[in-house]
Amino acid sequence: MNTDLQDYSHKRYNILTGEWVLVSPHRAKRPWQGQNEEVSADDRPAHDPSCYLCAGNTRINGEQNPDYKDVFVFTNDFAALQSTSKTFSVNDGLFKAESEQGICKVICFSPDHSKSLADMAVEDINKVVATWQKEYTVLGAEPIINYVQIFENKGAVMGCSNPHPHGQIWSQSTLPNEVEKKDHQQQAYFDKNQTSLLGDYLEQELEVKERIIFENEHFVVLTPFWAVWPFETMIVPKRSQKNITELSEDESLSFSEAISKITKAYDKLFNCSFPYSSGIHQAPTNGKPNAHWHWHMSFYPPLLRSATVKKFMVGYEMFGSPQRDITAEQAVARLRDLIV
Secondary structure, three states, X not given: OOOHHHHOOEEEEEOOOOEEEEEOHHHHHXXXXXXXXXXXXXXXXXXXXXXXXXXXXXXXXXXEOOOOOOOEEEEOOOOOOEOOOOOOEEEEOOEEEEOOEEEEEEEEOOOOOOOOHHHOOHHHHHHHHHHHHHHHHHHHOOOOOOEEEEEEEEOHHHOOOOOOOEEEEEEEOOOOHHHHHHHHHHHHHHXXXXXXXXXXXXXXXXXXXXXXXXXXXXEEEEOOOXXXXXXXXXXXXOOOOOOHHHOOHHHHHHHHHHHHHHHHHHHHHOOOOOOEEEEEEOOXXXXXXXXXXXXXXXXXXXXXXXXXXXXXOOOHHHHOOOEEOOOHHHHHHHHHOOOO
């Protein structure tokens, strides 16, 4: 391990976005007198009569949820994107705007209100994966949809409005900013090398093994060299695949196991139901070959030192560039010890 990276301030390059992150390992020693978050109570019932996501309950729009037994998907009652949005554009000097169409869905992972992905069996997580695959295919086939973003916000600290285990799927007519960056970087690398950027990166990571947290037959869980969030991780398939529909049955189970392992480790880290935002970045559904894409799933947890101390993206992060205090390698050492 390069000790300079553990002792001195430096920048690390994100190969997927073309951006830099400032790393300041010496700052981890500073005393904390800032805000402490409240830890949400984890003792929840299996069914909450007041929860609009629980089976059989009525949602705010008056629709009743079915008595679902595993995964349940419905169109978001408060969708950020509209499929019926009028097509228009504004190009008035420096005022520029374009209409955006889309379809937003909510996916309940389990009827059990008390669970999170960390509490679910691998076989049940695999049902969630199968639903992600189906929705990516169905939504991606819509003429107005060119990208499908699957994500989860877990925990009140991440702005999650309901503790019931659920995620969201936003699909839209154009590529969102982060995806556009990754599309550009992967395309440029593929054009030059005729290989997958993330695949070649994974090979190098598997050689040095400094940032590997967990590995099974088909997947690797690691903290990226360029990670921004304190305990950020990424799940990467060993076989280069454009999107999650290319998973075989064995690979799907391996992916589900990887999700189970890292979410369980997160909960053990600070002995709490660990908050995060997670998301899958994969090839657009724009009808192009997209051979340069290598899909991956990222977890961005906000906790820094404990269950109550959060990493805030303010000041320099807002006006300069992302910055982190503990190094990726230090974070990996703590997470790796919690994998069972």
